[in-house]
Amino acid sequence: MSIVLARVDNRLIHGQVLEAWIPTTKADCIVVANNDLADADMRKRLMVAAVPRGIQVIIESVENSARFVLAPDNSTRRVMVLFASPDDALQAYVMGLHFSQLNLGNLHRPEGVHQLGCTVTLDHADINSLTELENRGVEINLQCVPSDRQREWRSMINNK
Amino acid sequence: MSDQQKLSNRTLWVVALRALVLQASWSFGRMQNLGFLFAVLPALRRMYQGQELQNVCRRNLAYFNSNPVLAFPIIGASLRLEEKKSCGADLVMEVEEFKSALAGPCAAMGDSFFWATLRPLAAITGVWLAFAGYWWAVPVFLVLYNVPSIGLRFYGFMLGYQRDYKIVDNLQRWRLSDLAYRLRFILVVVLGGFSAWVAFSGIENLHQSTMWGWLSVPGVVIAGNFLRRGLSSLVMLIGLVILLWIGLHICTSLRF
Amino acid sequence: MPDYPYLMAFTASLIAGLDRTAVFQLMISRPIVAAPMTGCLLGDAATGLLIGALLELLWLGRIPVGASVPPDDTQVAIGCTCLAITQYPGAPIPLAAFSILCLLVTLPFGKVGEFFDRVARRLNSRLWMRADHAIEQGRYSCLTWLHLQGACHFGLASIATFSVILLGGLVSLRLLVPLLSSDLVAMFPWLRLAVPLIGVSACLCTVNFRPSIWVYSSSFLVVYGLLQIFG
Numbered sequence: 001m002s003i004v005l006a007r008v009d010n011r012l013i014h015g016q017v018l019e020a021w022i023p024t025t026k027a028d029c030i031v032v033a034n035n036d037l038a039d040a041d042m043r044k045r046l047m048v049a050a051v052p053r054g055i056q057v058i059i060e061s062v063e064n065s066a067r068f069v070l071a072p073d074n075s076t077r078r079v080m081v082l083f084a085s086p087d088d089a090l091q092a093y094v095m096g097l098h099f100s101q102l103n104l105g106n107l108h109r110p111e112g113v114h115q116l117g118c119t120v121t122l123d124h125a126d127i128n129s130l131t132e133l134e135n136r137g138v139e140i141n142l143q144c145v146p147s148d149r150q151r152e153w154r155s156m157i158n159n160k
Numbered sequence: 161m162s163d164q165q166k167l168s169n170r171t172l173w174v175v176a177l178r179a180l181v182l183q184a185s186w187s188f189g190r191m192q193n194l195g196f197l198f199a200v201l202p203a204l205r206r207m208y209q210g211q212e213l214q215n216v217c218r219r220n221l222a223y224f225n226s227n228p229v230l231a232f233p234i235i236g237a238s239l240r241l242e243e244k245k246s247c248g249a250d251l252v253m254e255v256e257e258f259k260s261a262l263a264g265p266c267a268a269m270g271d272s273f274f275w276a277t278l279r280p281l282a283a284i285t286g287v288w289l290a291f292a293g294y295w296w297a298v299p300v301f302l303v304l305y306n307v308p309s310i311g312l313r314f315y316g317f318m319l320g321y322q323r324d325y326k327i328v329d330n331l332q333r334w335r336l337s338d339l340a341y342r343l344r345f346i347l348v349v350v351l352g353g354f355s356a357w358v359a360f361s362g363i364e365n366l367h368q369s370t371m372w373g374w375l376s377v378p379g380v381v382i383a384g385n386f387l388r389r390g391l392s393s394l395v396m397l398i399g400l401v402i403l404l405w406i407g408l409h410i411c412t413s414l415r416f
Numbered sequence: 417m418p419d420y421p422y423l424m425a426f427t428a429s430l431i432a433g434l435d436r437t438a439v440f441q442l443m444i445s446r447p448i449v450a451a452p453m454t455g456c457l458l459g460d461a462a463t464g465l466l467i468g469a470l471l472e473l474l475w476l477g478r479i480p481v482g483a484s485v486p487p488d489d490t491q492v493a494i495g496c497t498c499l500a501i502t503q504y505p506g507a508p509i510p511l512a513a514f515s516i517l518c519l520l521v522t523l524p525f526g527k528v529g530e531f532f533d534r535v536a537r538r539l540n541s542r543l544w545m546r547a548d549h550a551i552e553q554g555r556y557s558c559l560t561w562l563h564l565q566g567a568c569h570f571g572l573a574s575i576a577t578f579s580v581i582l583l584g585g586l587v588s589l590r591l592l593v594p595l596l597s598s599d600l601v602a603m604f605p606w607l608r609l610a611v612p613l614i615g616v617s618a619c620l621c622t623v624n625f626r627p628s629i630w631v632y633s634s635s636f637l638v639v640y641g642l643l644q645i646f647g
Contacts, residue, residue, distance in 0.1 A: 011264045015271030023624040046265035052337040118188040184438040185566025187540035194544040198563040217551045286448045290469035344625040352635025360643040362609030383617040393618045
């Protein structure tokens with residue numbers, strides 16, 4: 001298994017992911033690890049329809065997603081994992097889905113306390129999860145699309 | 161249509177026309193939220209009054225972001241749902257939830273079809289014609305892009321209004337992403353043909369042997385590698401001008 | 417040329433700038449349309465068409481996905497056309513070669529557009545908050561004006577970008593024309609060959625189509641072969 005991108009994006013599958021990240025990472029499988037979506041049939045169907053044929057889409061709970069990525073059958077795939085929140089990312093990491101970098105794409109919190117760049121707002125719980133991930137050796141950075149500059153999240157928090 | 165219809169055709173038209181300026185107040189944070197409310201407002205005012213109107217407007221000011229074209233079916237469908245709700249019907253899924261469920265995937269489909277496929281395809285066709293010296297390159301580009309885009313906007317709006325939840329089936333059946341993938345094949349073929357034509361006519365202009373033109377394929381591939389590594393095409397262009405300038409000066413000084 | 421060329425160019429800048437994000441998206445904002453339109457208004461559509469085609473190619477691959485803001489190709493196209501037509505010094509430099517020089521000096525200012533666009537989008541955040549207040553007070557007709565005010569922000573951002581491009585372009589032209597004018601004539605055919613190829617390669621990089629290199633090369637080989645046999 002190789003995880004070509006692990007990303008926190010509360011819009012999950014959308015234009016930026018399909019048009020910008022898939023071509024640069026050459027991913028052939030998108031795993032959406034989200035507990036709410038796993039039984040929302042309508043959203044799931046639409047998401048699958050949005051992805052062109054040839055790229056597999058797996059929409060499962062965080063636990064099942066981790067299990068899917070770790071399965072030995074999937075060792076040759078180039079997987080992109082999408083989380084809706086830093087907490088989901090942390091859960092997956094704890095379950096053994098290890099990624100070395102975590103990309104923060106879009107995260108909108110109505111009651112967010114930290115604004116990082118234009119598209120990411122974090123609340124206290126998010127900060128805690130991200131800090132925990134960082135302590136486990138994950139590099140966390142902000143980047144909307146590959147053509148943007150990659151920025152380290154700590155430096156942006158301290159600026160505020 | 162059912163007896164629960166409160167909206168006249170005129171109101172529907174007004175909403176569809178207002179949806180054309182969906183993005184006028186695009187903002188970081190909530191993106192097209194005010195645009196969405198702006199579009200459906202005339203209809204909402206016909207359905208609700210007083211406190212209820214206030215609540216429903218608040219609800220419609222929530223975060224919303226989609227592709228400007230595929231937002232139309234969402235607006236149509238959620239309008240029908242609001243209408244049903246105002247008539248007291250029970251909804252399987254709240255309008256809010258429905259809107260946000262559709263927004264992301266529609267953005268993905270719309271962006272990959274309209275922005276990443278149809279527009280480059282129409283543009284390269286226009287550019288080719290422009291290079292060949294035809295002024296009607298411009299109308300050709302506009303027609304190629306706008307006929308599908310405006311058509312799908314109004315058709316999608318109407319279909320969304322008629323089918324409410326079931327618009328999901330239509331969106332799924334259109335498989336715009338697969339269509340986009342197939343159109344990209346044509347796009348790449350046209351790009352190849354265009355490069356060949358540009359290389360051939362450009363080298364004839366320089367009075368060199370047209371055999372040199374074959375070098376443009378590796379040239380394009382090498383340039384592509386640099387671009388993919390993050391070098392911007394602007395830097396590449398300026399570098400090229402400097403190289404040409406130096407080259408020309410060396411040539412002239414060698415000749416004399 | 418009309419009596420007030422800059423006024424015309426500013427009008428074009430506003431119309432195309434609004435089409436870009438705020439209103440309709442009829443693609444009047446694409447260089448291939450915006451530049452000939454400006455050219456038409458200033459009395460030289462052919463120059464506009466050449467500039468538009470070259471710029472369109474360079475930016476073919478940029479996609480405005482989600483919240484990411486690309487450089488303002490619209491205002492570059494209009495600014496470049498405006499400069500090429502109004503500042504043309506006459507013979508011995510051919511107009512087409514001078515257009516390419518204008519293109520080179522205006523291109524770097526496209527980045528400025530990103531800045532103004534972001535400012536407009538930030539200003540717009542206040543609009544929906546004010547809309548929230550208006551709803552609370554029951555002033556519903558106010559919502560329409562708030563929304564359209566967002567379009568004004570985008571319009572102003574376009575005009576601001578255009579002004580910077582125009583001024584920056586004028587200054588750079590003053591510096592570069594004496595330096596490059598004699599070489600431009602010789603460089604023009606090379607650039608006319610190279611710029612489209614750079615554009616094509618940028619587009620090939622971003623197009624999300626797996627076998628693109630193979631399809632591209634075969635298409636090139638077939639067409640080039642045919643041109644060599646029959647051309």
